[in-house]
Amino acid sequence: MALPAVAPAVGRLTAPIPAILPAPPGRLEIFSWWTTGGEAAGLSALFDLYKSRNPGVDIVNATVAGGAGSNAKAVLKTRMLGGAPPDSFQIHMGHELTDSWVVTDKMEPLDDIYTQMGWDTAFPKGVLDIVSYDGKPYAVPANIHRANVLWYNKKVFSDNGLQPPTTFEDFFAAADTLKAKGITPLAFADAEGFEAIQTFETTAIGVLGAEGYAGLWTGHTAWTDPRVTDTLNTYKRMLGYINTDYAGLTWDQANDLLISGKAGMTIMGDWIDADYTSKKFADYGWTTTPGTAGIYDALSDGFGLPKGAKDVEQVKNWLRMIGTPEAQDVFNPLKGSVPVNVFAGNGNYDPYLKSAIADWKSQTVVPSLAHGAAASEEWLGAISDAMAVFMIKRDVAATQASLQQACLEARVCK
Numbered sequence: 212m213a214l215p216a217v218a219p220a221v222g223r224l225t226a227p228i229p230a231i232l233p234a235p236p237g238r239l240e241i242f243s244w245w246t247t248g249g250e251a252a253g254l255s256a257l258f259d260l261y262k263s264r265n266p267g268v269d270i271v272n273a274t275v276a277g278g279a280g281s282n283a284k285a286v287l288k289t290r291m292l293g294g295a296p297p298d299s300f301q302i303h304m305g306h307e308l309t310d311s312w313v314v315t316d317k318m319e320p321l322d323d324i325y326t327q328m329g330w331d332t333a334f335p336k337g338v339l340d341i342v343s344y345d346g347k348p349y350a351v352p353a354n355i356h357r358a359n360v361l362w363y364n365k366k367v368f369s370d371n372g373l374q375p376p377t378t379f380e381d382f383f384a385a386a387d388t389l390k391a392k393g394i395t396p397l398a399f400a401d402a403e404g405f406e407a408i409q410t411f412e413t414t415a416i417g418v419l420g421a422e423g424y425a426g427l428w429t430g431h432t433a434w435t436d437p438r439v440t441d442t443l444n445t446y447k448r449m450l451g452y453i454n455t456d457y458a459g460l461t462w463d464q465a466n467d468l469l470i471s472g473k474a475g476m477t478i479m480g481d482w483i484d485a486d487y488t489s490k491k492f493a494d495y496g497w498t499t500t501p502g503t504a505g506i507y508d509a510l511s512d513g514f515g516l517p518k519g520a521k522d523v524e525q526v527k528n529w530l531r532m533i534g535t536p537e538a539q540d541v542f543n544p545l546k547g548s549v550p551v552n553v554f555a556g557n558g559n560y561d562p563y564l565k566s567a568i569a570d571w572k573s574q575t576v577v578p579s580l581a582h583g584a585a586a587s588e589e590w591l592g593a594i595s596d597a598m599a600v601f602m603i604k605r606d607v608a609a610t611q612a613s614l615q616q617a618c619l620e621a622r623v624c625k
């Protein structure tokens with residue numbers, strides 16, 4: 212199941228929101244990996260809103276640091292399989308939700324809440340599709356993030372007479388200029404593993420286009436295709452322009468290289484917009500990653516109700532709140548993401564987010580690999596292993612063979 216290329220419906224001016232009674236006093240444990248400045252700020256705003264609506268409920272903030280859930284997912288698995296689920300947990304919409312937790316019968320359906328809240332019409336159809344399995348929704352999306360964004364330091368660019376690159380050719384030309392000046396062209400991190408996958412994914416979109424890339428997840432594009440070879444060669448060339456200490460840096464630490472002007476560009480999802488906000492850095496610009504203009508590489512964070520959760524009434528109120536325009540407009544400006552509810556979008560969104568809201572409504576949507584939308588966690592794991600070896604050996608032919616093998620094992624390729 213992939214994020215279909217649909218634009219969200221245009222919303223009416225006001226949302227019909229039913230009255231939600233406060234939950235009984237008690238506790239609510241929310242599990243996530245939102246620990247960096249912008250992530251924590253968004254989560255904390257949601258907690259404040261929930262507490263104001265549900266006095267007497269204590270929130271347990273169960274976080275496990277690590278971008279893209281690199282550490283949290285393993286802890287979650289242990290708890291879920293050990294019969295000690297958190298009350299509610301951060302989950303990516305798409306394959307991560309359905310293949311890992313719904314098909315395995317670990318989640319409660321949420322159709323009653325969807326009907327009560329009117330979300331069958333307030334969420335775009337493409338989003339309803341990826342939160343649902345067998346016609347029932349199993350999570351409430353809090354946001355849409357974009358993965359294919361290239362961020363740049365405006366001063367570094369203007370000092371060197373550069374324009375934001377839109378093609379790979381432009382990118383390499385700008386990178387050569389920066390390298391000649393002793394500036395790291397592309398700030399890169401790989402301490403958490405997901406960053407290399409995400410850069411590979413955005414390169415694949417740039418080389419294959421939306422349809423060719425989306426076809427990788429459905430069997431319509433072969434992993435043996437020469438354009439996949441081209442993707443790996445292009446990515447390998449890009450890796451010639453990164454900082455040498457990437458293996459020890461997290462995504463937000465790599466971003467500090469851009470902020471300080473030691474690097475000119477970085478490729479990262481738009482949670483980095485929230486990182487700039489929390490670090491009070493305003494001198495950044497953005498464009499789509501090379502070759503991906505008009506394409507929105509999307510992922511969505513949400514929450515659900517695991518079977519066996521202890522504090523069910525509190526979770527239900529948490530879920531009812533998450534999808535409302537009010538909660539989405541409090542959360543997303545701080546988190547660096549755009550709202551899902553078509554009645555939202557009136558919060559304190561900065562210029563980047565305003566542009567992202569417009570793009571999300573009008574562009575071609577493809578599912579993110581690194582963030583659970585495009586492929587199952589098993590398949591993503593096999594691709595991650597192949598790309599981890601690629602980062603060291605940079606062997607295009609061997610990596611393409613491993614990627615083909617991963618597709619065969621996922622039973623998508625024949």
Ligand code: GAL
Pocket residue numbers: 244245250277278279280303356480482510511512582
């Ligand atoms: C993504 C997640 C985002 C952001 C990012 C970095 O997987 O969807 O909300 O937290 O990881 O941690």
